[in-house]
Amino acid sequence: MQLATQFIALENVLVVRLEGELDHHSAAHLKMEWQEQMQKNNSKHVVLNLENLQFMDSSGLGVVLGRYKEVQQIGGEMVVCSISNAVKRLFDLSGLFKIVRLEENEAFALLTLGVAS
């Protein structure tokens, strides 16, 4: 299974929805698309919705970490939501929750960034 992506710009927030499998194979393309969308929409913050992500490994962590660094540079915040226990374990292991905020769902994550959906 491949990775399908959906990007939605709401005010200064880019919502990134991932569906399928995020590994080394899909990581490079995701990085490119994600960067393009951030620029095109002039986004400052990111809400990463992983509700429909079936698989992720350390290559996925690398992409998230890379985008976090870019968001941080422009004074933005990254919020992740709707993650499975398996993905949560990877985030825990890598210490990603120290820098990326976790919220239960997309609507609530948006609300914390000042966007009513």
Place this chain on the structure above:
Amino acid sequence: MNNSMQLQFKSVSTNEGFARVAVAAFVSQIDPTMDEITEIKTVVSEAVTNAIIHGYEEDPNQTVYIECEINDNQLSIVIEDHGVGIDNIDLAKEPLYTSKPELERSGMGFTIMENFMNKVDIHSIKGKGTTVRMVKDFQKSKSYCN
């Protein structure tokens, strides 16, 4: 139960998905839990990705080898490449360390393997290749009615 299988495939990234699904299908005969399947898929993905990116430096014309063996409720997986080898294994195993920071790697591969498996051994010879051998014990009997 005793069983074994061997796989070999080209060192291209599309085969990362193939490898983890193939190994997961082989393991399904010992009736693993969903969590155990996810762990197996993840460690296979990590080791195969390492072979492709680091071992073969993304040369698509090389071969990655996988051997799996089930002995009763123990699974062993051996993932091998004939690539460049690892300079310093202790350093490579450190969480967040990566020899290729320019590629946006998280440096978590070996940490994940060590967390998800009971045993991980790495053998590497410079210029000859790397072999990662992992062992996992599965729960003996799963009772669904008490």
